[in-house]
Amino acid sequence: MSVIQARSLVKSYGDLNAVDGIDFDVAAGESFGLLGPNGAGKSTTMRMIGGTSLRTSGTLSVLGMDPETHGPEVRANLGVIPQQDNLDTELRVRDNLITYGRYFGLPRSYLQRRADDLLEFAQLTDKAGEKVDNLSGGMKRRLTIARGLINEPRILLLDEPTTGLDPQARHILWDRLFRLKEEGVTLVVTTHFMDEAEQLCDRLVVMDRGRIVAEGSPAQLIRQYCTREVLEVRFGSERNAAVVQQLGDVAERLEVLPDRILLYTDDGEAALERVTSLGLQPLTSLVRRSSLEDVFLRLTGRSLID
Amino acid sequence: MTVLSGLYAGNVRAVLERGFKVIGTQNWAILVSGFFEPVFYLLAMGFGLGGLVGQVTGPNGTPMTYVAFIAPALLATSAMNGAIYDSTWNVFFKMRFGRLYEAMLSTSLGPLDVAAGEIAMALFRGLLYACGFLGVMAVLGIATSWWALAMVPVALLIALGFAAVGMAVTSWFTSFQQMELINIVLLPMFMFSSTLFPIDVYPQAVQWFIQALPLWHGVELMRQLSIGAFGPMTAVHLAYFGVMSVLGVAFCTVRLRALFLR
Numbered sequence: 321m322s323v324i325q326a327r328s329l330v331k332s333y334g335d336l337n338a339v340d341g342i343d344f345d346v347a348a349g350e351s352f353g354l355l356g357p358n359g360a361g362k363s364t365t366m367r368m369i370g371g372t373s374l375r376t377s378g379t380l381s382v383l384g385m386d387p388e389t390h391g392p393e394v395r396a397n398l399g400v401i402p403q404q405d406n407l408d409t410e411l412r413v414r415d416n417l418i419t420y421g422r423y424f425g426l427p428r429s430y431l432q433r434r435a436d437d438l439l440e441f442a443q444l445t446d447k448a449g450e451k452v453d454n455l456s457g458g459m460k461r462r463l464t465i466a467r468g469l470i471n472e473p474r475i476l477l478l479d480e481p482t483t484g485l486d487p488q489a490r491h492i493l494w495d496r497l498f499r500l501k502e503e504g505v506t507l508v509v510t511t512h513f514m515d516e517a518e519q520l521c522d523r524l525v526v527m528d529r530g531r532i533v534a535e536g537s538p539a540q541l542i543r544q545y546c547t548r549e550v551l552e553v554r555f556g557s558e559r560n561a562a563v564v565q566q567l568g569d570v571a572e573r574l575e576v577l578p579d580r581i582l583l584y585t586d587d588g589e590a591a592l593e594r595v596t597s598l599g600l601q602p603l604t605s606l607v608r609r610s611s612l613e614d615v616f617l618r619l620t621g622r623s624l625i626d
Numbered sequence: 627m628t629v630l631s632g633l634y635a636g637n638v639r640a641v642l643e644r645g646f647k648v649i650g651t652q653n654w655a656i657l658v659s660g661f662f663e664p665v666f667y668l669l670a671m672g673f674g675l676g677g678l679v680g681q682v683t684g685p686n687g688t689p690m691t692y693v694a695f696i697a698p699a700l701l702a703t704s705a706m707n708g709a710i711y712d713s714t715w716n717v718f719f720k721m722r723f724g725r726l727y728e729a730m731l732s733t734s735l736g737p738l739d740v741a742a743g744e745i746a747m748a749l750f751r752g753l754l755y756a757c758g759f760l761g762v763m764a765v766l767g768i769a770t771s772w773w774a775l776a777m778v779p780v781a782l783l784i785a786l787g788f789a790a791v792g793m794a795v796t797s798w799f800t801s802f803q804q805m806e807l808i809n810i811v812l813l814p815m816f817m818f819s820s821t822l823f824p825i826d827v828y829p830q831a832v833q834w835f836i837q838a839l840p841l842w843h844g845v846e847l848m849r850q851l852s853i854g855a856f857g858p859m860t861a862v863h864l865a866y867f868g869v870m871s872v873l874g875v876a877f878c879t880v881r882l883r884a885l886f887l888r
Contacts, residue, residue: 370732371887372731372732372886372887373887374887391633391736391887392634392635392734392735392736393734395732395733395734396734398732400732402728402729402732404725406724406725406726406728406729407729408644408724408726408729409724410648410651410724411644411647411648411651412651415647419640419643419644419647420729420733422640422643422644423637423640423641423730423733423734423735424733424734425635425637425640425734471733471734
């Protein structure tokens with residue numbers, strides 16, 4: 321059963337189609353990803369789901385309702401985690417949760433208990449009376465997520481949940497999100513980080529310039545659009561382009577980036593041997609598994625993070 | 627489907643609770659400072675300058691002391707300032723920097739709940755200032771008619787008109803430089819709206835211009851109330867703020883829809 325259903329969804333700003341006719345379904349309990357570079361239309365799609373952006377055409381149903389005409393009702397079942405934290409800096413940590421819960425019309429007695437549970441979930445119990453400005457970036461992010469859970473949402477919308485966090489803070493956050501998924505919360509995540517998409521998403525769509533260019537599980541997408549391994553070689557920025565002609569037969573496919581050449585092959589070590597047997601000596605070489613980054617490069621001809 | 631579908635969830639109360647919680651925890655200094663400004667004007671102008679001026683002619687030709695002449699005008703200004711502070715600078719900050727409204731609107735609140743709640747908070751500030759100032763007037767023996775008590779609800783009406791229009795206008799502003807425009811409009815309006823001297827010192831054309839501005843109506847209305855001397859213009863003054871409030875709130879709703887339901 322799908323909790324979100326979009327058909328031919330379009331959002332235009334003047335001549336620009338920020339979202340240009342997309343279709344997707346999100347099943348209950350699923351962790352669904354919208355992957356793409358900045359400006360691909362991910363955040364706009366998220367805002368339309370929450371009913372804070374009005375679509376230009378197409379249909380959208382969230383929990384069986386149209387978010388445009390039933391914004392408050394739809395959002396009563398959503399937890400929205402925006403790209404930038406928008407905590408209430410005039411209120412303290414625990415009051416942020418309680419006040420936010422009041423916006424949903426939830427009773428104060430319930431919120432007292434719920435706030436304490438969520439502070440524990442977010443590992444912020446000892447910061448309950450702290451000012452928001454005194455929290456670290458990771459703590460603010462966790463508080464924002466805790467706040468988004470105050471109404472026990474059926475769907476959690478996470479817009480770039482770990483952008484700007486250090487690796488440790490990201491892992492703590494992923495762990496928390498994974499627990500929510502285990503509890504049956506539907507997650508909708510936008511990200512331009514491959515590792516995040518691979519960690520969090522059961523299924524994802526790759527978006528580019530307002531369109532969906534591919535859809536599947538991370539593993540499926542890699543299988544479908546990539547070889548098993550990638551050999552990365554660097555010859556120095558001047559020589560890369562010159563060497564490319566000679567590398568034609570070494571791998572199934574290759575991509576030339578400004579600083580390195582990517583050789584797609586099922587056996588990276590063997591490909592490296594073929595390169596050296598041609599008499600070429602790369603400055604550095606690296607064999608790795610293919611990732612969603614490679615899928616994206618294949619689909620759009622551009623890297624995700626410019 | 628009505629005009630309000632998706633805009634209103636009937637939970638203005640939560641927005642007010644938030645406002646009072648913030649006032650209760652940290653905003654007292656700012657809250658009080660706005661009250662003192664007109665009191666200082668009253669003391670400096672009323673008693674300082676008033677000694678030189680002597681008697682002036684009030685509504686319906688009633689002679690008044692200069693202090694009694696400017697006090698109701700300062701009360702109207704005070705209600706305006708309280709409402710404007712909350713509905714312009716506070717709203718501007720919450721909209722552009724604190725991004726409070728964005729957070730509120732990702733809950734079940736609709737834009738109209740937020741607008742109504744914020745305007746009500748502005749009215750609350752206007753009410754506090756008006757009550758405080760009326761208290762000062764009573765202590766100084768300037769409020770001579772029981773009608774003066776009606777200045778409090780009228781101060782609220784004035785505050786509503788300014789708060790609604792102030793908030794609607796603020797929705798267009800994106801920088802601090804633009805926000806300065808508010809002061810550029812408010813200060814001369816305060817100086818020239820027959821606040822500190824009667825309007826008949828100006829040529830007729832200037833008088834018409836001033837009579838089109840809201841503060842003049844507020845000042846005249848307050849002055850009439852302070853001594854209980856009314857005329858046909860009383861209804862015009864009240865109607866002016868009635869219309870201003872209705873248009874302001876309608877305007878706000880349209881703007882919030884444009885801003886937050888893009």
